[in-house]
Amino acid sequence: MGLLDQLIHFLNFFAPAWGVAFFCVVFAQFAARRWLPESRLGWRRQFSVSALLGSGVMVAGLLFWGVDGKMATYGVLVLVCASAQWVMCRGWYE
Numbered sequence: 430m431g432l433l434d435q436l437i438h439f440l441n442f443f444a445p446a447w448g449v450a451f452f453c454v455v456f457a458q459f460a461a462r463r464w465l466p467e468s469r470l471g472w473r474r475q476f477s478v479s480a481l482l483g484s485g486v487m488v489a490g491l492l493f494w495g496v497d498g499k500m501a502t503y504g505v506l507v508l509v510c511a512s513a514q515w516v517m518c519r520g521w522y523e
Contacts, residue, residue, distance in 0.1 A: 447480050468518045486502065486505050486509050
């Protein structure tokens with residue numbers, strides 16, 4: 430496997446975590462203003478925190494089950510990213 434193939438596999442492994450993080454930030458910035466207060470953190474920092482936590486969930490799922498792509502891992506990924514976004518909007522991280 431060449432270097433380009435390894436890069437594609439690496440990016441495809443983390444793509445669900447980064448996609449869910451992006452969706453959570455966009456939803457919190459625009460659609461959820463009725464339910465959530467506006468976060469003091471910028472959208473880049475919110476995305477970075479959610480993407481980092483989501484990437485950790487993906488690695489933990491790979492280590493726990495030995496394979497990637499388990500639906501349980503994706504379920505935990507959504508819960509972790511949504512919970513992190515909720516905490517960042519509430520301001521409990523201070």
